[in-house]
Amino acid sequence: MKSIQVAILFLALSFSLQAQQEMFNRVFYDTVPDSQGGITSTSIAHASDNGYMIAGASAFFSGLVFHTDSAGHALWNKTYSVTNSLLQFNRILATNDGSFMLLGSSHYTDALCMKINASGDILWSKTISKTGYNLNAVSGEQTADSGFIISGYTTENAAPYNRVFVARTDVNGELLWTKILTVGNNSHTAFSVKQTADSGFLIIGNYLNCSPCYSDAFLIKLNPSGMVDWSKKYQATSTSYNYGYDLANTVDGYLCYINSGLMKTDFEGNVSWFKSYEQFWGNNCTDCPAPKLRMCSDSTYLLLRTDPWGMESSMLRTDLNGNILWVDNLFLSASDVIESKQKELLVVGNGPIMGLKGPEVYSPQIGLIQTNSLGQGLECVWFNNIMPLADTINSSPVTFSEISGGTVKTISPQVASLNILEYNGCVDYIGSIGELDKTRRINVFPNPAKETLVIDSEIGFKDAILMVYNASMQLIFQQSLTEKQTVLDISKFSSGLYFVKIKSDKTVGFSKFVKE
Numbered sequence: 403m404k405s406i407q408v409a410i411l412f413l414a415l416s417f418s419l420q421a422q423q424e425m426f427n428r429v430f431y432d433t434v435p436d437s438q439g440g441i442t443s444t445s446i447a448h449a450s451d452n453g454y455m456i457a458g459a460s461a462f463f464s465g466l467v468f469h470t471d472s473a474g475h476a477l478w479n480k481t482y483s484v485t486n487s488l489l490q491f492n493r494i495l496a497t498n499d500g501s502f503m504l505l506g507s508s509h510y511t512d513a514l515c516m517k518i519n520a521s522g523d524i525l526w527s528k529t530i531s532k533t534g535y536n537l538n539a540v541s542g543e544q545t546a547d548s549g550f551i552i553s554g555y556t557t558e559n560a561a562p563y564n565r566v567f568v569a570r571t572d573v574n575g576e577l578l579w580t581k582i583l584t585v586g587n588n589s590h591t592a593f594s595v596k597q598t599a600d601s602g603f604l605i606i607g608n609y610l611n612c613s614p615c616y617s618d619a620f621l622i623k624l625n626p627s628g629m630v631d632w633s634k635k636y637q638a639t640s641t642s643y644n645y646g647y648d649l650a651n652t653v654d655g656y657l658c659y660i661n662s663g664l665m666k667t668d669f670e671g672n673v674s675w676f677k678s679y680e681q682f683w684g685n686n687c688t689d690c691p692a693p694k695l696r697m698c699s700d701s702t703y704l705l706l707r708t709d710p711w712g713m714e715s716s717m718l719r720t721d722l723n724g725n726i727l728w729v730d731n732l733f734l735s736a737s738d739v740i741e742s743k744q745k746e747l748l749v750v751g752n753g754p755i756m757g758l759k760g761p762e763v764y765s766p767q768i769g770l771i772q773t774n775s776l777g778q779g780l781e782c783v784w785f786n787n788i789m790p791l792a793d794t795i796n797s798s799p800v801t802f803s804e805i806s807g808g809t810v811k812t813i814s815p816q817v818a819s820l821n822i823l824e825y826n827g828c829v830d831y832i833g834s835i836g837e838l839d840k841t842r843r844i845n846v847f848p849n850p851a852k853e854t855l856v857i858d859s860e861i862g863f864k865d866a867i868l869m870v871y872n873a874s875m876q877l878i879f880q881q882s883l884t885e886k887q888t889v890l891d892i893s894k895f896s897s898g899l900y901f902v903k904i905k906s907d908k909t910v911g912f913s914k915f916v917k918e
Contacts (some may be wrong), residue, residue, distance in 0.1 A: 753829020
């Protein structure tokens with residue numbers, strides 16, 4: 403009888419909590435005309451006033467941070483720029499002193515670490531550089547000693563184009579060590595890094611080998627000094643293209659977002675189980691927000707599927723064993739997800755998105771969607787019936803070569819602000835795709851690129867067309883394709899952001915790149 407009373411009380415509390423949970427859709431946009439303006443998001447963090455800090459980019463390659471209240475209304479914004487070059491934010495972290503760390507890149511060449519206070523004022527701003535390599539910080543977290551661990555990739559104009567980059571700093575951003583790691587003959591990316599219970603670090607990502615092309619996901623375990631304890635590669639039986647996106651610590655091992663699902667390992671990287679989900683493949687766009695894995699307060703997990711071109715995204719919630727609880731489709735190109743103090747789920751992303759036979763509209767904007775804890779939302783959210791897939795994954799040791807060393811310098815970005823407005827609703831459309839088209843992934847590297855761009859497709863395109871658009875969505879290049887891999891001369895392209903589209907019959911693939 404007592405257990406029944408407890409169960410009834412728990413259900414009553416759950417319903418009470420859900421009744422208090424707020425659902426909303428917000429869209430933020432820059433008032434500057436389309437050809438000169440536009441804002442995008444990459445990451446979100448909790449603020450101390452129960453609001454949120456959102457990081458991203460504004461026009462002309464300036465970093466953007468704006469602050470919202472708990473209801474998702476914009477309070478203030480600031481942009482950060484360096485003269486005649488790029489400043490890009492890929493991640494914002496709330497620090498243990500009430501400030502925020504921004505990770506990204508500066509001048510196309512250096513990894514960026516910038517600390518700001520709760521008002522957006524710069525406390526310090528530093529870059530990490532390594533002679534002969536361009537560095538980009540993709541992700542990171544604050545460590546137990548109040549310093550920071552950072553992961554990302556290098557860029558080069560010759561093979562392997564991208565390598566794994568990882569660095570550790572102290573609380574003031576002073577460099578403790580850096581590592582550049584290589585195993586394949588082509589593109590590498592470290593999408594996420596976490597500190598482990600033994601004070602070491604675990605990195606997840608993937609590397610590409612070509613002739614013929616295939617990719618493996620990887621885990622690299624480092625000790626506190628940055629030395630490799632072990633490293634393993636992972637290959638699903640269903641595909642030759644494997645990607646590792648994010649990970650979480652658990653009491654008995656690690657949970658990893660790999661390919662279209664979750665992989666559980668022990669503390670040595672040995673696979674315990676692998677769960678795959680239909681229609682839930684992520685992307686391998688190194689300069690796009692990566693698919694995210696988030697642990698919720700009730701020990702369930704959220705997987706966020708993002709799309710680098712701007713198709714709709716998905717959010718999947720599982721129990722601690724990877725069993726599906728529910729799946730949402732989201733009307734935006736998702737960047738990040740966070741759980742509110744009221745247990746709502748807040749997704750930040752970008753628009754406009756590719757709509758089915760929608761109008762041609764282009765105005766880069768940020769979307770913010772809040773659902774309740776059950777994934778129920780307003781008009782920008784709808785449920786999907788995704789099913790588990792039968793798949794297995796194999797692992798084996800792999801040895802990375804290592805390069806150490808790097809330097810830190812202080813920079814002084816200029817700070818300004820934008821006239822950002824908001825409205826309630828969903829992000830806009832851009833372009834159109836036939837209702838029967840199937841979306842595929844394509845890889846582009848190096849990214850950023852200077853002289854040449856390699857375009858590699860997961861599948862063969864028969865009688866396909868390659869199209870390249872500039873940031874204003876003007877078609878600037880088009881040619882027929884017959885091979886899975888194409889080398890494109892971009893030496894005469896102006897510096898900036900470009901979109902790649904490959905279309906064949908009822909199949910379409912998307913990606914984007916930056917021309918230095």
